[in-house]
Amino acid sequence: MEKTFNLSRREDGIAVLTMDVPGETMNTLRSEFGPEISEVLAEIKADNSIKGLVLISGKKDSFVAGADISMLDACETAEDAKLLSQQGHVVFNELENLTIPVVAAINGACLGGGLELALACHQRVCSLHPKTMMGVPEVQLGLLPGGGGTQRLPRLVGVTTALDMMLTGKQLRPKQALKMGLVDDAVPETILLRTAVEMALAGKRPTKKKKQSLINQVLEGTSAGRNIIFDQAAKQVAKKTQGNYPAPNKIIDCVRQGMTKGMIKGLEVEASHFAELVMSKESEALRSIFFATTEMKKETGAGDVEPEQVNKVMVLGGGLMGGGIASVTTTKAKIPARVKDISETGLSNALAYAYKLLDKGVKRRHMTPAVRDNLMALMTTTTEYKGIKDADIVVEAVFEDLALKHQMVKDVERECSEHTIFASNTSSLPIGQIAEAATRPENVIGLHYFSPVEKMPLVEVIAHEKTSAKTIATTVAFAKKQGKTPIVVQDGAGFYVNRILALYMNEAAQLLLEGQSVEHLDKALVKFGFPVGPMTLLDEVGIDVGAKISPILEKELGDRFKAPEAFDKLLADDRKGRKNGKGFYLYGGKKKAKQVDESVYSVLGLKPGVDTEASEVAQRCVVQMLNEAVRCLEENIIANPRDGDIGAIFGIGFPPFLGGPFHYIDSLGAANLVKILENYQARYGNRFEPAVRLKLMAEEGSRFFG
Numbered sequence: 001m002e003k004t005f006n007l008s009r010r011e012d013g014i015a016v017l018t019m020d021v022p023g024e025t026m027n028t029l030r031s032e033f034g035p036e037i038s039e040v041l042a043e044i045k046a047d048n049s050i051k052g053l054v055l056i057s058g059k060k061d062s063f064v065a066g067a068d069i070s071m072l073d074a075c076e077t078a079e080d081a082k083l084l085s086q087q088g089h090v091v092f093n094e095l096e097n098l099t100i101p102v103v104a105a106i107n108g109a110c111l112g113g114g115l116e117l118a119l120a121c122h123q124r125v126c127s128l129h130p131k132t133m134m135g136v137p138e139v140q141l142g143l144l145p146g147g148g149g150t151q152r153l154p155r156l157v158g159v160t161t162a163l164d165m166m167l168t169g170k171q172l173r174p175k176q177a178l179k180m181g182l183v184d185d186a187v188p189e190t191i192l193l194r195t196a197v198e199m200a201l202a203g204k205r206p207t208k209k210k211k212q213s214l215i216n217q218v219l220e221g222t223s224a225g226r227n228i229i230f231d232q233a234a235k236q237v238a239k240k241t242q243g244n245y246p247a248p249n250k251i252i253d254c255v256r257q258g259m260t261k262g263m264i265k266g267l268e269v270e271a272s273h274f275a276e277l278v279m280s281k282e283s284e285a286l287r288s289i290f291f292a293t294t295e296m297k298k299e300t301g302a303g304d305v306e307p308e309q310v311n312k313v314m315v316l317g318g319g320l321m322g323g324g325i326a327s328v329t330t331t332k333a334k335i336p337a338r339v340k341d342i343s344e345t346g347l348s349n350a351l352a353y354a355y356k357l358l359d360k361g362v363k364r365r366h367m368t369p370a371v372r373d374n375l376m377a378l379m380t381t382t383t384e385y386k387g388i389k390d391a392d393i394v395v396e397a398v399f400e401d402l403a404l405k406h407q408m409v410k411d412v413e414r415e416c417s418e419h420t421i422f423a424s425n426t427s428s429l430p431i432g433q434i435a436e437a438a439t440r441p442e443n444v445i446g447l448h449y450f451s452p453v454e455k456m457p458l459v460e461v462i463a464h465e466k467t468s469a470k471t472i473a474t475t476v477a478f479a480k481k482q483g484k485t486p487i488v489v490q491d492g493a494g495f496y497v498n499r500i501l502a503l504y505m506n507e508a509a510q511l512l513l514e515g516q517s518v519e520h521l522d523k524a525l526v527k528f529g530f531p532v533g534p535m536t537l538l539d540e541v542g543i544d545v546g547a548k549i550s551p552i553l554e555k556e557l558g559d560r561f562k563a564p565e566a567f568d569k570l571l572a573d574d575r576k577g578r579k580n581g582k583g584f585y586l587y588g589g590k591k592k593a594k595q596v597d598e599s600v601y602s603v604l605g606l607k608p609g610v611d612t613e614a615s616e617v618a619q620r621c622v623v624q625m626l627n628e629a630v631r632c633l634e635e636n637i638i639a640n641p642r643d644g645d646i647g648a649i650f651g652i653g654f655p656p657f658l659g660g661p662f663h664y665i666d667s668l669g670a671a672n673l674v675k676i677l678e679n680y681q682a683r684y685g686n687r688f689e690p691a692v693r694l695k696l697m698a699e700e701g702s703r704f705f706g
């Protein structure tokens, strides 16, 4: 079998151990490497001519991406997982206990177990390559660093910094890593190996500890101080996770026990907690998201049709969405974008949007002012159709008005080229209706972004029946260059995400009208696992936007989408939400904590009654979303349950620890969900009628995933 580790000896006495997993684009750690690495370490220990060791990756631009997640998925018992962690401890301890200096030379992704491997070396030097990132993202998989990271990281960079890294899973750039003492040097890739060799030749030197503030020295230097840190961390975790994610508290416990009772005890606790987490349903759900998104990275959205190159983009409309779309085009995809708006105000908004994003990067030292200015230069503006003849794709982000979009289609076909794609950012209008104005309907597609554009990873790529495969493939590739996760959905009012969201929001509105308070509704759904509650979301999206979409959905999809008429009173009272400072909550006040605008009850003619059980409130809203997701699948709006899960998680923040609507239905059981829906149908009406496919699955006892 081809070896993963290759040991080469240099004349200066430094040995270079190169890790290069055969046939893989990334190095990952697997238990099968155990015997091979132990053999190599024994060879190194036995060879007195070796004065030092450099560990480097044989991959082009990645070091080690962590433990092989598929290996973790294959664990059948907690004992299997615990053994993996313990094996890692043995190998990393053996590496750390070598008497010769060991230096990790890091170029590219150094994540999870990969960073833990580097932490077991005596020193670390990384390259300044754009892909060089270091972090322990295990928490995003519902796990914890199980290769000694919970013990070595705090001892290297301090408890506070280590907890921040482990509880957020943040990935650090070279200069950040150097500043915090995670690495001893950060150098151009061309001299990475040479620098590592020089460090090894210089002999073992403890990594320079970063200077800590006096208060941090006290907090971290005493058990009482550390307990304050741990207790604070636990409070923040409870607020952020609402108790839905077990990993963060286990991370805190590993660090607490290790710092209190020593590293050996800490490693024991780490292996036990790691094992429990590998077997947890939350981690299984989060790992499924990793596998899904990794698989989606390779898909063109149109089979084996190759995308066209997009070299120039035009954005019609410089508003909130247009500004965001132009910004991610220039700052992420690094493609020139020309923004057209009818007013200079709109154009300046788009420029300001991009500048604000980029300047944040400068302030965080992620980029230099020169890079910012170069990227800003990629965005140009116009109030005329000038300088767009060579646009490869035009993204329109104008008002949700069909006639206006028809005019845009005609303008673009007149002013641009025959190959130019017309992509509409419409959130609800069927693309087929927009394409009716086109002489080249094969070039018309939907490209639906979510607000805020720079933060929400999902885009829906909506093909109408005449959209060409080339248009789909080109649009999908373009969205990926913008850093988006695209799902290809079929044409239909509300497409997928807004369609399942609409029923969820309508049910929240019904509950409000039944006397539930605004804050209770929001707290119930946040407790369930959503990032924000439905009333907050309506304020953020815009009550007027919701009111515009509802009738379109009701007309196309049926009465179940009928929004409560009482909500018309909100618009009559000019309540649009955050955008005009008047909605379910108060805006513009000095108080940090959001406050409900109590006057909303009188506008709706309500007196809040007794808030019922939060789980019941959440369930009524969520089962509406689940049921409609199944309908979207049976109508082929979405291609498969995987896309439905990713769309809901990345588009509206469906709780990731549940794996998405379809994974959640599997965990609930189709029969159980049908029973809940039929119970609600009897109590609240036919809007709860179970989807046909769901009833069939209930009868068959089938699941969406194996």
Ligand SMILES: C[C@@H](O)CC(=O)SCCNC(=O)CCNC(=O)[C@H](O)C(C)(C)COP(=O)(O)OP(=O)(O)OC[C@H]1O[C@@H](n2cnc3c(N)ncnc32)[C@H](O)[C@@H]1OP(=O)(O)O
Pocket (backbone or CB within 6 Å): 025, 026, 028, 065, 066, 067, 068, 069, 070, 088, 109, 111, 112, 113, 114, 116, 137, 138, 141, 143, 144, 145, 146, 147, 149, 294, 297
């Ligand atoms: C011991 C404990 O601490 C446990 C751990 O270490 S848990 C693992 C922690 N590591 C991670 O969570 C990193 C996961 N990977 C990524 O975030 C990304 O892959 C990347 C940032 C490293 C690279 O991203 P990108 O350049 O977009 O490349 P792909 O995502 O497409 O990945 C390329 C191929 O590598 C495979 N891969 C990457 N990481 C892992 C992993 N940890 N386990 C298994 N496989 C991994 C990925 O599946 C791709 O494989 P393919 O055959 O090319 O499809």
